[in-house]
Amino acid sequence: MKNTYDVIILGAGPAGLKCAEELKNTKLSVLLIEKNQIIGPKICAGGLTQLTKGFDYPKDKTIIFNKLEIFLGNKKYEISMNNPIRTLDRYELGQYMFTKIKNTKNITILKKTLVKSMEKNKIKTSRGTFHFKYLVGADGAASIVRKYLGLENKIYIGIQYIIPKQYKKMKWFFNPKTLYSGYGWVFPHKTYTSAGVFFNPKFLKVNKAREILDKFLDDCGVDYKKAQYEGAPANCLYKGIKFDNIFLAGDAAGLTSAATGEGISFALTSGKEVAKKIINPNHKTIELDKIVKIKQKGDNRLEFLDRFPLFQSILLRIYVNLLKSSKFQSWL
Ligand SMILES: Cc1cc2nc3c(=O)[nH]c(=O)nc-3n(C[C@H](O)[C@H](O)[C@H](O)COP(=O)(O)OP(=O)(O)OC[C@H]3O[C@@H](n4cnc5c(N)ncnc54)[C@H](O)[C@@H]3O)c2cc1C
Structure with missing residues (x-):
């Protein structure tokens, strides 16, 4: 097995799997590393x-x-x-996404492999050291890659x-x-x-x-x-997806909505956009920008409510009553 890859993706959750799928059949050599043997299961309401x-x-x-x-x-x-x-059960989602990338010529998948630490352009795992041109941290809320980048968390x-x-x-x-x-x-x-x-x-x-x-x-x-x-x-604190030759996607990028806990859609979008950015550095991440805006609107609303807890009940009641209207839902 070789130890140098164009792209190493750390984590086979929705973010990592989607990123790998977008890189499928490109000229880039890709290594996808996952610590678990079974792809999919994750503590999540689905x-x-x-x-x-x-x-x-x-x-x-x-x-x-x-x-x-x-x-x-x-x-x-x-x-x-x-x-x-x-x-949707997370095992089902993971297995479905995994089927799309397994047996792909340019993608090597290493399951049951724990990434222990990283340094510039290389990572150390339970199966040895691997070097990368690009690294994608799709390793969830306790991301090693995010930690290496020294980013704060929420x-x-x-x-x-x-x-x-x-x-x-x-x-x-x-x-x-x-x-x-x-x-x-x-x-x-x-x-x-x-x-x-x-x-x-x-x-x-x-x-x-x-x-x-x-x-x-x-x-x-x-x-x-x-x-x-x-x-x-x-992790709900978004700080961007690109840090020189290191990318973050999904929870590792802080892309869970603090307002709703939703993270699967953000993981899929960011995984896809990261791959596109690696393939074409001039790619404009319009889809990502859109969902980041949605997330940040929700998170700001929440911060406001946290500061004025007395208002929360009143505002929620108004909000839920408005939700009964399909026009309001469409606007939302
Ligand atoms: C209780 C709960 C309920 C939720 N409910 C919902 C919901 O209903 N809908 C929704 O959209 N979102 C929900 N979320 C959020 C959602 O689960 C996450 O946002 C989503 O899983 C993020 O996907 P990801 O690919 O970024 O990370 P993950 O799904 O966490 O995947 C990361 C992968 O990286 C692997 N990994 C991590 N570290 C290493 C390492 N060092 N070496 C090798 N592999 C590693 C992990 O094993 C994992 O497979 C919920 C979260 C929680 C906690």
Whole structure:
């Protein structure tokens, strides 16, 4: 096996896999490194919004929700969505994306390989040292590459139960008095249900967030006694994707929305744009700029709400009532 590649992609999540797919059948030699043996699984609720619309994923493995139940304090709102939300298991997404790049001539894939450290133009892994012309850090919220670049982080936390039962309705819940600007969800999948909360750890401790989640689930009759409990960080501080010959994509680039916890669409878009930029350094990252704007608008709104918690309940109530209007949804 050679030890020098044009492009080394670190991490086979949606960002790394999408980047590899875009580099498929180019003249560039690509090495994709993943620490896990199985591609796909990740602590995630697997919700897909309209931002994933232009991407190919296994639609037959998704569940489509045209209606949402939103709980705000003690009040319940039923919202019909102009644009449905889907859920997709991360194993299914990862495997689907992986199938598109495996057995590709210019892409070498190393699974079960941990990247331990990096230096200028080389990385050290559990299977030796590799040199690169370009490096793509697609290694998630605790990115080694981002750390090497010395960038700050803004970490949010997501905790969830994986309940071995399929509930039927998609639920979102907000409670600014207890969850601050965080929110909770119940996302049914084909064979299980993810129920969790996404929150800013500056305002809430993990144990408290879990208590709030438990109470919500108790109140709406969701049984989580046999569920698996898990949690993971998400990085929400975007600082760019290009740093000389090193690129960042997805969570490593801080591309998770602090407002919604959504990160899959951002990972796919940034992975694709990074690849295009490597192929053509003059490529204008218009698609990325668009979604970064969307993310930053949401994050700024959240920062405002965090500063004025009293306003949050009032504004959320107005917002949810407006959401009932399909015209407002279209504008949004
Ligand atoms: C509880 C929770 C719920 C969420 N729910 C949603 C949701 O419903 N919808 C949504 O859009 N987003 C959601 N997200 C966010 C979403 O999971 C992430 O934004 C998304 O996975 C980012 O993709 P990525 O490819 O950038 O990183 P990841 O999916 O984290 O992939 C990174 C890959 O790099 C590998 N890796 C990391 N370090 C190394 C190393 N040193 N050596 C080798 N390999 C390494 C990892 O094993 C992993 O496979 C949620 C997040 C959390 C925590």
